[in-house]
Amino acid sequence: MVANHALVMAAMESEAVLPEPKHLLLVLDEGHHLPDVARDALEMSAEITASWYRLQLDLFRKLVATCMEQFRPKTTPPLANPERLNAHCEEVYELIASLNAILNLYMPAAQEAEHRFAMGELPAEVMEICQRLAKLTETLRGLAESFLNDLSEKTGSHDIVRLHRVILQMNRALGMFEAQSKLWRLASMAQSSGAPVSKWATREIREGQLHVWFHCVGIRVSDQLERLLWRSVPHIIVTSATLRSLNSFSRLQEMSGLKEKAGDRFVALDSPFNHVEQGKLVIPQMRYEPTIDNEEQHIAEMAAYFREQLESKKHHGMLVLFASGRAMQRFLEHVADVRLLLLVQGDQPRYRLVELHRKRVENGERSVLVGLQSFAEGLDLKGELLTQVHIHKLPSRRSTARS
CATH class of the missing domain: 3.40.50 (Rossmann fold)
Structure with missing residues (x-):
């Protein structure tokens, strides 16, 4: 099987498509790109415009109500209770609205702008909001996943067209909350792989409307590569003409998490070119x-x-x-x-x-x-x-x- 680095990383993350890691021999050519590819794959960005977020939460509440009315699950998740879900979504919205208000203080009003937090250090109030949002959106992700699993088992007992429409809508909701959960979890971290997490906000203008986005990316991704590749796949060969810097593999080890002390072997071969x-x-x-x-x-x-x-x-x-x-x-x-x-x-x-x-x-x-x-x-x-x-x-x- 031949694929680019990004597809391999995505497949390893989702545990799909590829055989079980323990049965793999993975050859990564142009391996000097691997840390950058992993960083791109692990970058999280999401729109957090208050009005847009309110709409998404309202649509999700209506979708849950539809599932409870037309495709009621055998076991009702506690958060599917209308009162609990409404209160949960209201708290999420209030946090998002507060975050928007704070971020707007860091960017010029009513125009496209960007603000980067020095060394990835968020103000205490923003950090508290991110930590709370990480928990709340993860709970919503779990609710969406629970409904989706239940809906997937109902294909033989309900109107197939109506059921598939609801499954598509729930899939979209799951994707959104999954991305949001990962974003706020990363935003809540001071460091990743021993280096700061870069965090920034942007404001864009689309068709005359202001849209606010929040972004996070780990500067160093050695821990993620350790989890996805080095620890799970027993046989990996990384090749490139440019794996060394100043005749040393130390930079590669720092960025990738590979270590001679852990038994990883580093070999430099003579070039066939004079x-x-x-x-x-x-x-x-x-x-x-x-x-x-x-x-x-x-x-x-x-x-x-x-x-x-x-x-x-x-x-x-x-x-x-x-x-x-x-x-x-x-x-x-x-x-x-x-x-x-x-x-x-x-x-x-x-x-x-x-x-x-x-x-x-x-x-x-x-x-x-x-x-x-x-x-x-x-x-x-x-x-x-x-x-x-x-x-x-x-x-x-x-x-x-x-x-």
């Missing part, structure tokens, strides 16, 4: 660093250097890589006159771009592949097909998928 003799690392002298404030000037300089190399005609096969799509587009604006030489990521599927590049170079023409840094992963271009690579800048990562 980089010392065949390659050269060139860092051009430039006036501007590739910071966000100097991005335009830096890319103009980069484009000028690229043009010099292109016009020298020393290289038939070239590759230009960028840390962001924005930077790539600005670079293309500076080299519009040679656009026909460039095969740009997004113009066609990667395999077609590589085919065209190969044909051009083999026919004695110049060709330049242009893309984001992930574009180069697994790219196999030998000899004259690739003799020079330009890298815009080494990427740095913020603790959010939105960066």
Whole structure:
């Protein structure tokens, strides 16, 4: 079975699709991405706009009432009692409304905004709200799951169309409360895997309406990888050309939770390529660093250097890589006159771009592949097909998928 890291993580989390972990041999290529993939998979975000939340709670109460009236379970969950459920949902709403009021104090009024809590430290009042919401939403998740399990057993004794409609609605409710429970549980944690949990709020404007979101993500995910992979799967091989930093696996161990003391083995194999003799690392002298404030000037300089190399005609096969799509587009604006030489990521599927590049170079023409840094992963271009690579800048990562 072949799958990407994100699908493997999701399958391990849900305990579905894959065979039992104890029967697996798991090979994770490009393993240096694993901590980032795990971090993305474990990032929790949810809308907490008070009016939207009120609507979701009202819909859930009506759904529970429908189940009790039309598909009454054999054993009634205590929280399904209308009075108890109403009181429970009212407390949830009041906490959400209070949280909205507090978060609005940290963001400019009536406009799109973002506030990050330094070192993931929430004010005491906000932390108390998150801790209470973690318990209340987990209880609602349990109620939704209980009804869903009961509904799934009624398929032979009720109107199938009406039953399936209610099952779909209850599935959506379960998904929402599951996400909310995980969000507030993570928000309630000061640390995860020995590092702070990044927490922030955002406000967006959609069709003239304000929407507030809350986000959490663990900066380090070694504990989660330990639980999902290292402790449960007996045989795992992690491979990559870039698992070491400064000739050491210490950074990998820190970010992934792998440990030599725990019996994990780390092996570095000699490269089949003679980089010392065949390659050269060139860092051009430039006036501007590739910071966000100097991005335009830096890319103009980069484009000028690229043009010099292109016009020298020393290289038939070239590759230009960028840390962001924005930077790539600005670079293309500076080299519009040679656009026909460039095969740009997004113009066609990667395999077609590589085919065209190969044909051009083999026919004695110049060709330049242009893309984001992930574009180069697994790219196999030998000899004259690739003799020079330009890298815009080494990427740095913020603790959010939105960066």
